[in-house]
Amino acid sequence: MKLLLWVVVLSLRSPAGTCGSGVVFTKHPSNQTVSQGNEVRLGCAVEGVTEPEITWMKDGEKLYSTDQVFLTLGEQHWETSHSVKSVQQQDAGQYWCEVEFHGLTFSSERAWITVEGVPHFTQEPQDVAMFADTPFNLTCTAVGPPEPVELLWWLGGVREGEPGPSPSILHVPGVNSSIKFYCEAKNARGVSVSRTGTAHIKVLPEAPVSLQIVGMVDNNVTLSWKPGFTGHSELSTCIVQVLRCSARRWDLPQREVQVPPHLHTLTGLRSHANYSARVSCVNEVGASPFSPWLHFHTPEAVPSAAPRNLTFDLSEQHLSLKWAELQVDELQGRLLAYKVQWTVGGEAQEPLLFKESSAHLSGGGRFFNASFQVAACTAVGCGPWSPPVLVLPPSAQVRVPRSHVWVGLLLGLLVATIAGLLLAVVAQRRGKEMQFGSAFKSPGAETSVSFTAARSFSRNVTDLQESTLDGLCINDELKNKLKDVLISERLLTLGHMLGKGEFGSVREAFLKTEDSSVHKVAVKVLKSDITSSGDIEQCLKEAAYMKDFHHPNVIQLIGVSLHRRPGQRLPIPMVVLPFMKHGDLHTFLLLSRLGDEPFDLSLHTLVRFMLDISQGMEYLSSKNIIHRDLAARNCMLNEDMTVCVADFGLSKKIYSGDYYRQGSVSKLPVKWIALESLADNVYTTQSDVWAFGVTMWEIMTRGQTPYPGVENSEIYEFLIKGERLKKPADCRDDIYEIMHSCWSPVPKCRPSFQQLVSQLDTLWVSLSPASPQKEPLLYVNLEGDGGEHGGGARAPGPEEAAAAAASNWGVPWQRQVEHEEKDWLIGSVAAFAIGGDYRYIIGPCGASEEEAGGRGSTDTLQEEARDEDDDDVVINV
Known part of the structure; x- marks a missing residue:
C-alpha cells in the first residue's frame, strides 16, 4: 500500500486548549459521513512531547493499523492520521487519539464516522420450530444510514404484505409443513437481503443410535447411546427396556432416564445371565422407535447357595456321598467342580474335587467319625459350604441284645458326646469360612489343596483324541522342527497362574516323564478365544526358536503340548519351559x-x-x-x-x-x-x-x-x-x-x-x-532341605x-503368591501316584484356564510392576 507522506511546517499554533503538563492537541479528528466503499482519513496533532506514542482508539478499543502516518510539524510538535481505504459498515463508530506523558493519558476530542450504504441487519430472522397449524412470529431489524429503512417479508417464496418500517414483526397464523422465509431491507442506497430461515414442524424423534456397554463392574452394566434426529424438539427423557432370557420367564422392566447425559447404569442384574437392552427417547411430540436390541452377558460369580441334601452311604470298603445339584440361578456361573472338604478328629484333610453331584471314596473305615461339607465352584471361586454331615455306621448294623440295652444307651450317649464335640470344632472353624471357601489352617505346615484325576469324577466322559501337529495349519518346516519336542498333554497337570499377558497366561505345571518322575515346569498357554491359525503358528514359531537354544543365560525349551478342546477345530498350543523359581x-x-x-x-x-x-x-x-x-x-x-x-x-x-x-x-x-x-x-x-x-x-x-x-x-x-x-x-x-x-x-x-x-x-x-x-x-x-554347600565349616563371606x-528373598515372595493367587484347581504331585488319566481336573483348558486365571487375585507388587509396563509394551504369551 502506497502512503503519501508530506511535511507541513507551521509557525503558528492552533488555538486548541491546553491539556496540562505542556501537552496540547493542536488538531482533533472531525465527524465524517462517507458512502460505503469510499476512503476516509482522520487527523490528530499534539505539541509538547518529544517523539510521542500517539494511539488511535475506536469505541474504546485500541486500533492496530498499518495505515497510520506520523508527520513532524516542528520541535515537539507531531501529527498523525488514520485512514481506511474502503469503508464498510463495521468501520462506523467513534474515534479519538491518545498520548501518554509522565504516566498520564491525554485524549483528543471525539469524532464519528458514519457510513452510508445499503441497509445492514442488526437482527435477522431465526429458525423456529412449532407444532403444525400453531401461530408464531418472525422478527427482522435493519438500519442505515441513510434512513429511513423499509422491510418486506417473503414466506415460502411468496411476498407477505407491503413494505413497512424497521423493525418489523411478521405474524404467521400457522403452517402444516416446513417453510423458508427471509426479509428484504431497502433505503436510498439500495436493497439487502437477510439470511434465509426455516420454520420446522415438530415431529417424533428418530431411534437412538450407537447403543453400547461402556462399563461392567460386577453385575452393574453402564449403557451409553447417541440420540438420533431430535424431531426439532429437545429430548426430555429416554426409556430403557431390559430383557432377560431365562428358562422360566422373560422379564421386561422399563426404566425412564433423564437426559442428557445419554447414559444409564443397570443395577441388580443376575450373574452369568443373558440380557438384551434397547432405548427409546421422548420429546414434546412423543417417543421415538426403539433402537436395535443390544445383547450382552453378565460375568460369572461365586454360587449363592450351598448344595443341599448331603447324604452318605458307608461300608467297610467304600464311602459314597450324594447331594442335590444347584439351580441355574443359584449357581451364577458355569459349574467347574464340587469341592468336598472333610475333617477327622478336628484336623482338616486335603479337599477333594468332583465333577458330578456324587463322590465314591475307597477305604470306608478311615472315614468313620469324619465330618463332610460340600460347596459348588465356578471360575470365580467357591460358594458357601453345606451344613456338616458326620459319618457314622448305620444303626441297622449294630445288634444289641435286649439284656444289654443299658450298654447300648451308654454307647449312644458316648457317640452323641463325640458328635457334639466334633460339631463344636466344625462350627468354630466354620466361622472362619469366607466367600471363596474355608480359610482356616492346620497348626502345622500350610494345608495344600489337591484333587483327584478327572477320571475319578467324570467316568462317563469320552476322552478327547490326542492332538497332533498334523491337525494344525502350519507349514511343514515348522512341523518338522517341533515333532521331536511334542509332549502329550496327558503328562501335564496345570497349577496356579504365574503371569498373564495379552495373548495368554503362564502357569505352574507338573510334568511326568517317561521314568515316572515328576518335575515342576512353567507352561505358556495361548488364550482360549484366539482361534486363528496364524496366532497359533506365531506361538509355535517362538517355540521353534527356543528349540535350538543351548546356553546357560538363554531359557531353553522343554517341549510343546497341544490341548484339544471340545467343539473346536484347532487345539490350544502350550509351550513347556523350565520353572524359574x-x-x-x-x-x-x-x-x-x-x-x-x-x-x-x-x-x-x-x-x-x-x-x-x-x-x-x-x-x-x-x-x-x-x-x-x-x-x-x-x-x-x-x-x-x-x-x-x-x-x-x-x-x-x-x-x-x-x-x-x-x-x-x-x-x-x-x-x-x-x-x-x-x-x-x-x-x-x-x-x-x-x-x-x-x-x-x-x-x-x-x-x-x-x-x-x-x-x-x-x-x-x-x-x-x-x-x-x-x-x-x-x-x-x-x-x-x-x-x-x-x-x-x-x-x-x-x-x-x-x-x-x-x-x-x-x-x-x-x-x-x-x-x-x-x-x-x-x-x-x-526347598528347606537344610543341605550344606561348599566344603568345610568357615565364616561366611x-x-x-x-x-x-x-534365601529370604524367595520364600516370603513365593509363599505370598501361593497364598494369594492359589487357585482351588491346583494340580498335586500326589495325583501322579494314583495313576490314571492325567488331564486337567476341570476338562478343557481353554475357557477354564483363562477364566480362572483372569479373575485370580495377584500379588500387589507384581500388579504394580505390570501396571508400570502396560503403557509401554505388549506381554506376549
Whole structure:
C-alpha cells in the first residue's frame, strides 16, 4: 500500500486548549459521513512531547493499523492520521487519539464516522420450530444510514404484505409443513437481503443410535447411546427396556432416564445371565422407535447357595456321598467342580474335587467319625459350604441284645458326646469360612489343596483324541522342527497362574516323564478365544526358536503340548519351559526396593545380572536372532540366581542381510526401542544393544520405569533432541558410560554384545570381594532341605551373606503368591501316584484356564510392576 507522506511546517499554533503538563492537541479528528466503499482519513496533532506514542482508539478499543502516518510539524510538535481505504459498515463508530506523558493519558476530542450504504441487519430472522397449524412470529431489524429503512417479508417464496418500517414483526397464523422465509431491507442506497430461515414442524424423534456397554463392574452394566434426529424438539427423557432370557420367564422392566447425559447404569442384574437392552427417547411430540436390541452377558460369580441334601452311604470298603445339584440361578456361573472338604478328629484333610453331584471314596473305615461339607465352584471361586454331615455306621448294623440295652444307651450317649464335640470344632472353624471357601489352617505346615484325576469324577466322559501337529495349519518346516519336542498333554497337570499377558497366561505345571518322575515346569498357554491359525503358528514359531537354544543365560525349551478342546477345530498350543523359581528380573528388582521386606542388592550382584544378560544376548546374536523386546521383565531368575533371557514373542531370525524391517503396525515396547527403529521400523542387533542399555538402567535403578515423566508419544521427540536417560543415583561413572554408549544415534557406533561381555566381565571381576573365579552368583535353597554347600565349616563371606539374605528373598515372595493367587484347581504331585488319566481336573483348558486365571487375585507388587509396563509394551504369551 502506497502512503503519501508530506511535511507541513507551521509557525503558528492552533488555538486548541491546553491539556496540562505542556501537552496540547493542536488538531482533533472531525465527524465524517462517507458512502460505503469510499476512503476516509482522520487527523490528530499534539505539541509538547518529544517523539510521542500517539494511539488511535475506536469505541474504546485500541486500533492496530498499518495505515497510520506520523508527520513532524516542528520541535515537539507531531501529527498523525488514520485512514481506511474502503469503508464498510463495521468501520462506523467513534474515534479519538491518545498520548501518554509522565504516566498520564491525554485524549483528543471525539469524532464519528458514519457510513452510508445499503441497509445492514442488526437482527435477522431465526429458525423456529412449532407444532403444525400453531401461530408464531418472525422478527427482522435493519438500519442505515441513510434512513429511513423499509422491510418486506417473503414466506415460502411468496411476498407477505407491503413494505413497512424497521423493525418489523411478521405474524404467521400457522403452517402444516416446513417453510423458508427471509426479509428484504431497502433505503436510498439500495436493497439487502437477510439470511434465509426455516420454520420446522415438530415431529417424533428418530431411534437412538450407537447403543453400547461402556462399563461392567460386577453385575452393574453402564449403557451409553447417541440420540438420533431430535424431531426439532429437545429430548426430555429416554426409556430403557431390559430383557432377560431365562428358562422360566422373560422379564421386561422399563426404566425412564433423564437426559442428557445419554447414559444409564443397570443395577441388580443376575450373574452369568443373558440380557438384551434397547432405548427409546421422548420429546414434546412423543417417543421415538426403539433402537436395535443390544445383547450382552453378565460375568460369572461365586454360587449363592450351598448344595443341599448331603447324604452318605458307608461300608467297610467304600464311602459314597450324594447331594442335590444347584439351580441355574443359584449357581451364577458355569459349574467347574464340587469341592468336598472333610475333617477327622478336628484336623482338616486335603479337599477333594468332583465333577458330578456324587463322590465314591475307597477305604470306608478311615472315614468313620469324619465330618463332610460340600460347596459348588465356578471360575470365580467357591460358594458357601453345606451344613456338616458326620459319618457314622448305620444303626441297622449294630445288634444289641435286649439284656444289654443299658450298654447300648451308654454307647449312644458316648457317640452323641463325640458328635457334639466334633460339631463344636466344625462350627468354630466354620466361622472362619469366607466367600471363596474355608480359610482356616492346620497348626502345622500350610494345608495344600489337591484333587483327584478327572477320571475319578467324570467316568462317563469320552476322552478327547490326542492332538497332533498334523491337525494344525502350519507349514511343514515348522512341523518338522517341533515333532521331536511334542509332549502329550496327558503328562501335564496345570497349577496356579504365574503371569498373564495379552495373548495368554503362564502357569505352574507338573510334568511326568517317561521314568515316572515328576518335575515342576512353567507352561505358556495361548488364550482360549484366539482361534486363528496364524496366532497359533506365531506361538509355535517362538517355540521353534527356543528349540535350538543351548546356553546357560538363554531359557531353553522343554517341549510343546497341544490341548484339544471340545467343539473346536484347532487345539490350544502350550509351550513347556523350565520353572524359574524367582520369576522375572523386573519384579525381583521391585521387591528389593518396594517389597514388604526390602533387601539390599550389592553392586557386584547387579553387574552379575548385566553380565548374564549380555552373555545370553551375545549367544542369540551369534545365532542371527534379533530379540526386539529385551527388558528386565523378559529376563528370568532361576534357582541359583542366574539370569536367563526369555520371551521371544517378538523375535525374528535374520536370513539375509543384517536387519529386519517391521512390515505391519503392532504394539512395541516404545521406551526400549532404538531411535532408528522408532523412525524407520528397522531392527538390528544394534537396536537390541540399545534395549540392553535401557535394561542396565532398569537394573541400576532397581526396577524404575525408564524416562519418568515422558509419555510414550513424546519419546521420539525426546530422543531426537539428543536427550537420554539420566545417570541413576549411586551409579558409578564407568557403568553409566557403558550404558550410555549403547544409546549412540549411529547404530554402528554402539558396542557389540561381545564387547559388552568383555567390559562387564572385567568390571564384575574387579568388584568380586575375593577370588575372581567365576562361580554361580547365588545359590538359594528354597526347598528347606537344610543341605550344606561348599566344603568345610568357615565364616561366611560377603557373597555368602548375600546368599543367606537371598534365601529370604524367595520364600516370603513365593509363599505370598501361593497364598494369594492359589487357585482351588491346583494340580498335586500326589495325583501322579494314583495313576490314571492325567488331564486337567476341570476338562478343557481353554475357557477354564483363562477364566480362572483372569479373575485370580495377584500379588500387589507384581500388579504394580505390570501396571508400570502396560503403557509401554505388549506381554506376549
